[in-house]
Amino acid sequence: MTFVDFEYFFYQLWGVVVDHIIPLIALLLMAILVPRLGRLAIKVIEDRLDEEEESTKARLALLGALIYVLQIVAYFILIVLALSNLGVPPLGAAVPATIASAAIGFGAQTIIGDFLAGFFIISERQFGVGDYVSFDGTATAIEGTVVALTLRATKVRTPSGEVVMIPNGSAGVVTNFSQDWSRAVVNFDVPVRSGENLDHIQKIIEDTSNSAVNDPSISEDVAGDIEILPATSLTAPTAAGQPWKVNFRILVVVNPAR
Incomplete structure (x- = not known):
């Protein structure tokens, strides 16, 4: 009799393992x-995209958002399958899920705001992966290179190497230093x-500047003509024997963040 009971017990246990435990472990x-x-x-x-193209930044941002949404959908499907495996019908779980969703919604207004802000950042192409940006809406001014962008948050690596996660709803005023093109500005004093x-x-400044931008090490990053502004200021000598100095400003359009 005892042998029969053990046999029935192991049979039932095996049924639970096959019907529930193994599927749940798989999920x-x-x-x-x-x-x-x-x-x-x-x-x-990323390996198939050309990093030099401006459109690549927007594509990577859209890709990150799409992957994020697909992950949420996948988790939802897995949860539904797990509940179904445990015998909880979808309609039966709808009422508590609705109550839980309402409770979470009241406490998740900030997260919803992050998602909306992320949607507008991506749809308006305010910045993308690879852009050098600064955020003035955070507690402290943060700037760096965007290494990841999702609907909820932006991941930035600062010049000193730290990785900062910024909720999109807290980004505030964003300055993009590398969208489409940048302008290199050089100010210096010339003794007269x-x-x-x-x-x-x-x-002399024109000849020197043209020679500089034709240097092979930087010529590929120069995307426009040199613009030399008229003398912006005159600096008096601070000691006897020193010459007067004239301040000049040189501008040139260059590739993004260069």
Whole structure:
């Protein structure tokens, strides 16, 4: 009799393992794989895109948002399958889910605001992956290179190497230093020697500037013509024997963040 009871017990236990435990473990493993598959998909697509193209930044931002939404959908489907496996009908779980959703909604207004802000950031192409930006709406001014962008948050690596997560709803005023093109600005003082005039000095600056931008190490980043503004200020000597100095400002359009 005892042998029969054990046989029945193990039969029932095996049925529970096959019908519930193994499927739930499989669903758990799938849930663990979801973010890893998302990162793999982003990496594969990144390798196929040209980093030099301006449109690549917007595509990477849209890709990150799409992967984020697909992950949420995948988690929702896995949860529904797990509840169904445990015998909880979808309609039966609808009422408590609605109550929980309402409770979470009251406490998740900030998160919803982050999602909306992220949607507008991506749809308006305010900035994308690879842009160098600064955020003035945070507690302290943060600037750096955007390394990841989702609907909820932006990940920025600062010049000193730290990675900062910024909720999109808290970004505030954003300055993009590398969208489409940038402008290099050079200010310097030129000493005025005896017998020189501003026209002669400006001619020297023009020749020197043209020679500089034709240097092979930087010529590929120069995207426009040099613009030399007229003398912006005159600096008096601070000690006897020193010459007067004229301040000049040189502008040139260059590739983004260069």
